[in-house]
Amino acid sequence: xxxxxxxxxxxxxxxxxxxxxxxxxxxxxxxxxxxxxxxxxxxxxxxxxxxxxxxxxxxxxxxxxxxxxxxxxxxxxxxxxxxxxxxxxxxxxxxxxxxxxxxxxxxxxxxxxxxxxxxxxxxxxxxxxxxxxxxxxxxxxxxxxxxxxxxxxxxxxxxxxxxxxxxxxxxxxxxxxxxxxxxxxxxxxxxxxxxxxxxxxxxxxxxxxxxxxxxxxxxxxxxxxxxxxxxxxxxxxxxxxxxxxxxxxxxxxxxxxxxxxxxxxxxxxxxxxxxxxxxxxxxxxxxxxxxxxxxxxxxxxxxxxxxxxxxxxxxxxxxxxxxxxxxxxxxxxxxx
Numbered sequence: 001x002x003x004x005x006x007x008x009x010x011x012x013x014x015x016x017x018x019x020x021x022x023x024x025x026x027x028x029x030x031x032x033x034x035x036x037x038x039x040x041x042x043x044x045x046x047x048x049x050x051x052x053x054x055x056x057x058x059x060x061x062x063x064x065x066x067x068x069x070x071x072x073x074x075x076x077x078x079x080x081x082x083x084x085x086x087x088x089x090x091x092x093x094x095x096x097x098x099x100x101x102x103x104x105x106x107x108x109x110x111x112x113x114x115x116x117x118x119x120x121x122x123x124x125x126x127x128x129x130x131x132x133x134x135x136x137x138x139x140x141x142x143x144x145x146x147x148x149x150x151x152x153x154x155x156x157x158x159x160x161x162x163x164x165x166x167x168x169x170x171x172x173x174x175x176x177x178x179x180x181x182x183x184x185x186x187x188x189x190x191x192x193x194x195x196x197x198x199x200x201x202x203x204x205x206x207x208x209x210x211x212x213x214x215x216x217x218x219x220x221x222x223x224x225x226x227x228x229x230x231x232x233x234x235x236x237x238x239x240x241x242x243x244x245x246x247x248x249x250x251x252x253x254x255x256x257x258x259x260x261x262x263x264x265x266x267x268x269x270x271x272x273x274x275x276x277x278x279x280x281x282x283x284x285x286x287x288x289x290x291x292x293x294x295x296x297x298x299x300x301x302x303x304x305x306x307x308x309x310x311x312x313x314x315x316x317x318x319x320x321x322x323x324x325x326x327x328x329x330x331x332x333x334x335x336x
Contacts, residue, residue, distance in 0.1 A: 010029065010030065010033045012034075012037060012039075012042050012046075014030075015030040015033045015034050015046075016030070016034075016045065016046075016049050017030075018030035019031055019034065019049050019050075019053055019061075020049070020052075024058045024060065024061060025060075027053070027056060027058065027061045028058070028060040028061045028063075028064045029064075031050060031053050031061055031064035031065045031067075031068055032064045032067070032068060034046040034049065034050055034068050034072075035064075035067060035068030035069075035070075035071035035072060036071070037072065043072055043074070044074075046068070046072060047069065047072055047074045047076060047077060050065045050068055050069050050072075050077070051065075051069070051076070051077065051080050053065035054066065054069075054080040054081075054083070054084055059087070059089035059091060059092050060091070062084065062087065062089070062092045063089070063091040063092045063094075063095045064095075066081060066084055066092060066095035066096040066098075066099050067095045067098065067099060069081060069099055070095075070098060070099025070100070070101075070102035070103060071099075071102070073102070073103060075103065075105055075107075077099070077103070078100070078103065078105055078107050078108060081096045081099050081100050081103075081108070082096075082100070082107075082108065082111045084096035085097050085100070085111055085112070085115055085119070085123065085127075090120070090122045090123075093119075093120075093122070093123050094122060094123065094126050097112060097115065097123060097126040097127050097130050098126060098129075098130060100112055100130050100134070101126075101129060101130025101131070101132075101133035101134060102133070104133055104134050105134070106134065106135070108130070108134055109131065109134050109135060109138065109139075112127045112130050112131050112134070113127075113131060113139075113142055115127040116128055116131060116142055116146060117142075121149075121150075121151035121153065121154060124146070124149065124151065124154045124157075125151065125153040125154045125156070125157040126157070128142075128143060128146050128154060128157040128158045128161050129157050129160070129161055131143070131161070132161035132162075132164065132165045136161075136164075136165035137165070137174070139161065139165065140162070140165060140174055140177075140178070143158045143161050143162050143165070144158075144162075144177070144178075144181050146158035147159060147162075147181055147182070147184070147185050147197075148185070152188065152189075152190035152192065152193040153192075153193075155185060155188060155190070155193040155196070155197070156190075156192055156193045156196035156197075157196075159182060159185065159193070159196045159197045159199075159200040160196050160199065160200055162178045162181070162182065162200055162204075163178075163182075163199065163200025163201070163202075163203035163204055164200075164203060165178070175204055178200075178204060179201060179204050179206050182197050182200055182201050182204075182206075183201070183206075183208055185197045186198060186201070186208060186209055186212070192222075194212055195212055195213070195216050195222055195225075195226075197209060197212075198210075198212035198213050198229070199213070199225055199226075199229045202229035202230070202232050202233050203229070203232065205232075205233070207233050207235070209229075210230070210233065210235060210238070213226045213229050213230050213233075213235075213238070214226070214230070214235075214238050214241075217238075217241075217242050217245060217247070217248050217252065218245065218247030218248055220249055223248055223249050223251070223252035224249075224251060224252050224255060226252070227239065227242065227252045227255045227256045227259060228255070230256075230259075231255075231256075231259035231262075234263070236260055236263060236264065239256040239259055239260050240256075240260060240267075240269065240270075242256040243256060243257060243260075243269050243270060243273050244269070250277070250280060250282065250285045251284070251285060251288055253273055253277075254273065254274065254277045254285060254288045254289050254292060255288070255292070256270075256273075257269075257270040257271075257273035257274050257277070257292065258270075258274065258291075258292030258293075258295065258296050261274070261292075261296035262295070262296055265296065265298065271300055271301075274289050274292055274293055274296075274297070274301065275300075275301070275304045277289030277292075278290065278293075278304050278305065278307075278308045279308070283313075283316070283317075286308070286314065286317065287317055287320065290305070290308075290317055290320050290321055290324050291320070291324075293305065293324050293328070294320070294323055294324040294327045294328075295327070297324060297327070297328045298328060298331070298332070299328070299332060301324075301328060302325060302328060305321050305324055305325055305328075306325070308321060309321045309322075
């Protein structure tokens with residue numbers, strides 16, 4: 001699915017018709033919509049139509065066709081997607097690379113490996129991610145040199161792929177090599193690449209990037225991931241500091257509180273943050289607080305949740321509040 005078309009409200013037959021004969025915008029919309037098809041017979045017809053759309057004269061249509069073919073998961077799309085990773089339009093080749101990673105078919109590996117070695121930067125960074133999705137262990141020796149790529153986005157993608165790679169996590173020798181290679185780039189000149197290296201190290205259980213992660217807590221773009229990584233490392237002191245740091249976005253503060261309570265259920269400051277989160281002016285922050293309480297809430301959270309449920313502005317959260325109260329009740333019964 002593409003964020004260009006967040007809501008597809010078109011019938012299957014209309015999508016097929018528009019993809020074949022519509023305006024460029026209609027064709028792109030139709031290509032996007034066909035990625036949502038679930039009926040087996042309709043999926044076959046959708047794939048056939050999207051394969052034709054891979055040769056559309058408009059790059060936006062080709063890009064959406066690539067994305068939807070990845071979503072539909074039909075291996076018949078492999079040759080067409082492999083062809084499109086050499087497309088002259090960056091969005092098309094990027095979506096083709098993403099789709100090959102989604103399909104996770106071995107035939108997509110070598111073309112992506114070649115793209116990582118010699119493709120343009122916008123393709124190299126996506127190839128790094130997709131290679132790891134297809135075969136993390138096989139991709140390992142391609143990802144290590146990619147850490148030194150001249151483009152920082154490629155460094156970031158290679159680092160994150162190494163951190164998430166099953167090969168690096170499951171095999172001790174590769175894990176050690178990944179950590180050693182990542183440490184060499186922890187002082188990267190690019191802020192984002194430096195953070196992503198620190199994040200990858202945290203995924204591998206290495207706290208060497210702790211200071212980089214802590215410094216990112218006040219970043220609107222990276223605070224959530226910083227909390228996630230620090231929680232993975234068990235850095236409760238750093239997370240506790242985030243609870244009172246006004247520079248930390250509210251969403252990340254709520255996540256930090258929940259992460260602390262998973263380890264120390266009696267943490268008073270973390271409890272206060274989640275109770276306050278239930279009354280936050282932003283609805284999605286209130287929702288995040290309810291989600292965290294579903295996992296870590298105790299008897300102390302029941303009254304605030306019940307109060308929240310009574311306020312008219314929280315009607316959209318009634319179901320999740322009920323779920324949180326049920327989960328709390330079940331935990332309380334188990335712990336008696």
